[in-house]
Amino acid sequence: MQKSLSFNKGITTSPSDLLSDDTELSASRDLIFRNGEIHPLRQAKQFAQTNNKLLYIHKGADYTNAITYNGHMLFCGTLSDNAITEDKGTFSVGTVYDISSVGNTLVVATSSGLHYILFKEGSYIDLGTELPTYDFYPAFRQWTNLPLGGNTGCFLKGMTTSKLYKASYSNGKFTGCSAWKGEIKPTDNESFFFHHEVNEGSTNEANVQNAIQGHVAELIRIVKENNRFAFPFFVRCAMRLYDGSYARISVPVACYPTVSRNCYFTPVTASDYKETTDFSECFMYAPFHAPFEYRIAVEGIDNWKDIVKEFVVFATDDVIPFHIDKEWRIELPSKTSETTYRTLVTTPSFSSILPGVSPPQDDGKYHFDKTKYQARDVIVPTYKSDNEIIDEMISKTQFYKLFSVGVESVNTSDYVFPTIASNVVATLTSQEQLPVDDYYGWTSIVPQQVLTYNSRINLLNVKRRPFKGANMFTCATLTGGSPSSAEGSLRFYVHIATSTSMIVASSTSPWPQDLKVADSWFFYPDPRAVDVVVWDTSNSRGIKIPLKTHPYLNGAYAFRYLPLTNRMTSSNVSSPPSPTSSYEVLDSQIFTSVVNNPFVFQASGDNTVGTGSILGIAANTEPISQGQFGQYPLIVFTTEGIYGLSVNSEGLYSASYPISREVCNNPASITPTGNVVYFTSDKGLMAVSGGTVRCVSPQLSGANPPYSDATVSFLTFVRNAFLAYDYRDSLLFIYNVSYDYAYVYNLLDGTFATISLGSKRIQRAVSNYPDTLLQDSNNNVYSFSKIPVAQSDSQTYSGTFTTRPLKLGSSIQLKTIHQIVHLFNSAGGTLKLTVWASNDCHSWNKLYSLHGKPWKYYRFRYTLSNISASDTFAGTVIDFTPRFTNKIR
Structure with missing residues (x-):
């Protein structure tokens, strides 16, 4: 036979x-x-040697560079046909977990966070572990109600009747008034004014209301047309990067050109009387207003000028603290002096700015003083309550571009006036909007793995340290000096409730403002913050303020009072809490950057996959189901199985779905090869293709038979193995540094063999797709692509x-x-x-x-x-x- x-x-x-x-x-x-x-079987061909561990191949349109590592330093050099250099930069990065790149930027996952290294003009530039941090200080130095041009008179001729009143004073202070029909002869203890009463008839009343409302709206418009500010609003600053995206968006800062009211009319007084004057004709109104000032302090911006192009300041629409379209009243000074008119932020030079005018005092009332501000009529609107103003301010969450400043213009020694384009404030709500809210953009993240896919960086196994907090929440009031130069005393300790623990984040720099305004507005960019302790280091006292999740922004806030109304003087905490350095472990989430921008991770790029820990990810180029999950999903390996992430039209992941319950037992083995992703499990060598997961090594699941060349079973061997893909010959090499041989899997025929390694055991495989580079324990570097074609190979085997x-x-x-x-x-x-x-x-x-x-x-x-x-x-x-x-x- x-x-x-x-x-x-x-x-x-x-x-x-x-x-x-x-x-x-x-x-x-x-x-x-x-x-x-x-x-x-032929070994990969040696072509180079390095002094250090080969870590990554950085490829661009006109360069191919090799990145090596010695345990704490990165060495950058050129990868050529027969050599690898280490002459394009040396960088101290500490412990490296993983490395990838987007464009010409290396992204290194280190124990200190993401370390960015930029390749530019033939060499690498160290950018550091994160985008630059900065301090943004908005301020108002002086305000005025001097006319800005346009309509400055509210004419009530024919609608009101004026009556002469005499005002009485004692030691110059107003004591009362009464109607007067006699001769006008002012004395040290008397003055005269005309009180205006609306003529009878609904038409007159309506006309008076229309005249006042129209005049107020017109004057507010004129103020805005001159790019001045009269009423409370919020402002934020953001870095604009090279691709137009925004990063490091500051917390909203409450700005108060004035705090509330700010609606004072000035009638013609009896001292201005002339025979031809019609005292019922005109009232004068100009809201108090001020120009905007700012200061931006940035550390280490010089190395980032290729990345950070400018700083952009955004503002909300203002909150007018009275109702323009509701009833306005003309009141006698005796009633006015009993009405609260809290109006302006404190400034010491009011009378020098506006001679003859006295502001409300700390009790919030007008104090008519004959030598400064004689008694007169006041037109009073329908005021909004403090809570109404606060609620309206909280609802202001759309931020519009106010102005921008180039990176070369920051770090000024003092506050400066911005260049705001003509009529921007008047048309603020039609300007460019801040497209995104800040999403943990100030936190420090330490990922264990990074992967580039679709020109985006994906971060896995992230540990996130909370943001220490901002140091400016309410705009400064300048009196000639710079508040940044004043010695601050307030520090903030924020309690953040994570899923596993309570973290205390402590601000690094003191806030140069008074404790009494600490709870007039506070914001922390994490909605899980539960409270803040504001500690006055100068006086060893502090207050604990509960925080609420902001209904619209990604953060928590406290807004209990308007400025100048809170008189918080007593302490309700005896000592500040101890800050913690805890990391928040986010091992079931994938953080995806903006396309072509590895510096910005927005909320849309945060995806949670299953409930277990993510072990690794790989691109799967075979559709799972045509038209169902997208054409190029990512395969995510977790401790509870394998998931697929479908990609939407914007390149982000729109959904996750389970593929298999198979569990990878060695993340280092995950290797994509064309349209199949290979990995190892307790079953052996596994393959993911489309929506199918199968074991491709069932024939090696038993114990080694007699006469086997292997020293341990295949399942033991692959548990700590890594894979290398020979693209040209469709072979998958399975290396384990503990053994002097490797398994080889023939992808086309599904057969296995072993290959001898001798003393030069392969330590690592680095993708240079379609090639794979190998490095042994002596730092010799090998390449599969340099193996000659069989017909031209003169070597014998x-x-x-x-x-x-x-x-x-x-x-x-x-x-x-x-x-x-x-x-x-x-x-x-x-x-x-x-x-x-x-x-x-x-x-x-x-x-x-x-x-x-x-x-x-x-x-x-x-x-x-x-x-x-x-x-x-x-x-x-x-x-x-x-x-x-x-x-x-």
């Missing part, structure tokens, strides 16, 4: 020797079955392979082999065959000749020597005679 053997199943360990097929091998060292024949027990048709029948013919295609190679025989698959006897005694099982060991890369072994033809039973001989 005759049988042809072709060993197309490669190495197998399962099933057992008693059930194995004649096409299976127990060992195949340096030879592999592919394309229908046995071929020699050798290898061995051993069959599983050959049954030759029956495992219980004795048979005698008479002839063995090999299908060996080689010009100069040699083949040596060793044959063993057994009747129980346990005790084996080496045969030195054919014929003779029959055996149930045979085992062949082939040794091929001096073969070329193009030589092949197709199989063996065996002539044998079975020993027949129950037959006549």
